[in-house]
Structures are given as C-alpha cells and as structure tokens.
Amino acid sequence: MVKTKEISISEIGNIFTGNTPPRKNPEYYGNHTLFIKPTDISKETKYTYTPEECYSKLAYEKYKNSLVPKGATCVVTIGSIGEKLTKAHKECFINQAMNAVVPNENFDEDYVYYLLKFNLRQLKMFDSGTASGRENVSKSAFSNIRVIALTSKDEQIKVGKLLSNYDDLIENNNRRIKILEEMAQKIYKEWFVDFKFPGHETATFKDSPLGKIPNDWEVSNLENILSCIESGSRPKGGINSNDTEIPSVGAENIIGLGKYDYNKEKYISNEFYKKMKRGKIQDLDVLLYKDGAQLGRKSIFGENFPHSKCCINEHVFILRTNEKCSQYYLYFTLDTISNTERIKQLNTNAAQPGINQEQVKGLTIILPQRKIIEKFDDIIGPIVSEIFKLCIKNQTLKQTRDILLPRLISGEIDVENMEIA
16 A cells, blocks of 8 residues: 655745846846746646746856756746646746745655646635735745645655656657657748759749749739638637537637647537538648737647547638648748738737738738649658647647546555556
C-alpha cells in the first residue's frame, strides 16, 4: 500500500515571490537571464523555453537573491489563478504574479510539479481579490494550502518520471512539428518568394501589381480561386461549455498550423449541427480569423485534427479553393507576414476590427501555373499530414497523462511496472 500524508505547500520547500525590475530603468532588461511572466506560460507545456523578456547582467546582480533555481515549480497566483504553472528548465527570474516552490531534500522536483499541477484548482478557493478586481492568492494563503502527497521519495521519483515521460514525448513531438512547419515555410519561400521553383532557370519575368513574377504566372484576387467562403454560427443566447457533443471552433482557436487549445473548446448540440447550412469543417479547410483583436490569424485543419467532426462560429471564415489553386498553397500564401499585414489592413473599423467576405474576395495573391502548385502539393502534403498525425498523438498522450495524474499523485495506483501506452 502506497503511503500518503496531508501537508501544506510550505512543507515542500522554500517559497518566494518574483518581481519586475522598474520599467523606467531599461538597463535592467537585456539577454542575460530568462524572465518569465504568466503571459509567457502555456497551459499545454511543462517548460517555458522562450519568454518575451530577459534580465540584463546588471539586473541579475541586483536581484540574484530572487533567482529561481533549475527544477523549481512556478505557480501563477495573481490574474488567471488556478490555470498556469511552469517548471524552471534552467535558472530564471519570475514576476510578482508568481510564486516559486523550491523542493527540499524530501521531495522530488518532478513529483512536486505534478502535485502542484493537480492541486492548481484549489487556488480558486483562496482568491482574496484586489482593488482592480484581479484574482489574487497571497503568498501566505498559497503556502498554507493543504495537499495529499506521497511520503516515500522513491515513490515520488517513480511517479515524477512516468508523468515526465509523457510530457517529454509531447515536447519532442512539438519540436518535430515546429521543424516540419519551418521546412514547409522554407519550401514555400524558396519557390514563391525567391522564385527558385522547378524550372526557374529558364523562366522570364514581368512586372505586376505585386512585383516581378514569372511571365506565365498571374496576379489573382481570392474570388477567382475560391469555391467557397463562409462563416458559421452558434445558438442564440450562447452555448453550453459543458455540452460535449459537437465542437464549435471560435477565433480563439485559429492560431496556426498544428495548434489548437482543447481547453478553450465550446460545443453545440447535434440537433443544432444538423440544421447548420454553412460552417461545417471539411478536410484541409483554411480558416481565417475575421474579426476581433487578432484579425488575420489563420489555420488549416485536416485528417481528423483537431476533430473528425466540428464546425465554426460567426467569427471565422472557411476558405475553400477551386481547381485553379490548392488548400496548401492558399494557406501558406496567406500565412506570410506580408499577406497577414494586408489582411489586417482590409479592416476599416477601429472600434471592433473586422473584415467581410467582399474584402477577403478582393485580396490579391500571386497565382502560379497549376502544374507548379501540384508539384508543391506533392511535397507539402506529406509534411502537413505528418504534422496532423503528431498533433493527434499529442492529444492522446495528454489525455492519458491527465487521467493518470490524480491517481498516481494520490497513490491510488502503484507506478510499479507501468509503461506508456
């Protein structure tokens, strides 16, 4: 029988709060040591490798007493509490909205991360609020939170290792996804920006509204190459977030190739879905964020990623090409920095940014010969397919990890002889 006991978080180790160097002193910011803020942390990953800012050498010397050591777990306690934490993969600093927990000799660092991850929801119970209305859990309240922990460090190490194996696999898949996406983007740039496509050696060029292009290519507006542009809908009066029937994808999940936040999902009923005349997602649909603060973001879904059946709401456009173009070419064309900016510039509403179908249809792009697009698809198709497969694997790994997490942390099941499926 695995032994557990109830302890306070303060018994796990040293707890301290971060800080933010004065912004009026820009010399405190540089590239010496990572500076992690809640906005840098993803709910989907264990580590935060690339925060927005770093301390300078000067700030490091001034604030080194609050340096977070490698292996500590940092929990967000101001703002959106009960949602985010990260483990320090190297020495770093954190801001005042976070508490760092540095385990003592009685606790395994990986086990502590998962113990706190499992107990994150408890933070909501200790919200004292602030004058600004932001959620807030004081350091003393955080330190006194009670948790059930394994008493044996050997058992902790086993649990931490097993759960870490899942996150390591997920992180490895994320790295592969990133490499594959960069590979696809590089091919697109080489062929359609630098014009080093197959047969470019004998190509001649002409002037166009979008610069010099090969003589047998053209500039086309999207209306000429689209067979469909449509948005979706959701029931009047909102939707039930606990209804797990048909996922309804909103602008919050139009965040790029192979990216999808399952925590932000909303759902509609099967009955409503059956009545929808538009907005049902098909394989390789290109999706465009059409109104709101992040206007211009886009994504492409396929091969049951993120779901075998889902739809969009009224804040998203589905774009489908006709025989003149392809979904892959359309996605990577719209995803360039220059075209993303051109999409943003279509907006004429300062109060609530947004674009309509006619504006999207009027957007011009370079349209190569069909045979070049087909050759591009032959190379890009397998790359994008592999990205989708890795994304689905990651979701399966996350679901299994999250099922095991409470049972392993509490000692309900013994980790001995367990393996990753």
